[in-house]
Amino acid sequence: MLWPALRVLSRGELTSDQLQQLLGTLRLEEPPRTEGPGAARSIAHRSFTDDTGTRLVLDLARTGESGWVLALFFDGEPPSTDIVEGHRVLLRDAVERLGLTLIEITPAATADEVHVVPPPPPGTSESGIGVSWDLPYDELDQLWPHVGLRKDAPREVKEVKLREVMRTPVWSVAPFALRRQAEAFLRDI
Secondary structure (H helix, E strand, O other): OOEEEEEEEEEOOOOHHHHHHHHHHHOOEOOOOOOOOOHHHEEEEEEEEOOOOOEEEEEEEEEOOOEEEEEEEEEOOOOOHHHHHHHHHHHHHHHHHOOOEEEEEEOOOOHHHOOOOOOOOOOOOOOOOOOOOOOOOOOHHHHHHHOOOOOOOOHHHHHHHHHHHHOOHHHHHOOHHHHHHHHHHHHOO
């Protein structure tokens, strides 16, 4: 079974020449990936093994008319941090060289790799009717997995995710201890 180790989501138009350039740069083969999550949207992939013999798959998939997903999958043991970080650099560079807009990278290593939902336009009210805190925790360390982060995620990534949670209407009814911990976390920048 393939599991994602790194996922780069971007948006933008690519000409057929740019698409061929991307496939060549990443040495992807045009038959789509047929296994693992998101295989139905795959358009090209490459399988290879790392130094430990772990099977890795680099994949390119489409999302909608102008969305692109570049992903590194593994089968077995997760790849080393060096392999993941090397692919992060490679994939970010490909996105930038092709003029695509980076939406997010999972797992995020820097604040610019976190997708943040834009706030509503000024004058738009967010309803607080029926808002309740249904989560079973009141400690900041327990919040990280809920927002898709590991406890050891980089601090700047945690800051972005935390600020996003704090913008939601439900934050006003979050446990007092959690709100105080969040404020202290952001003050310690």
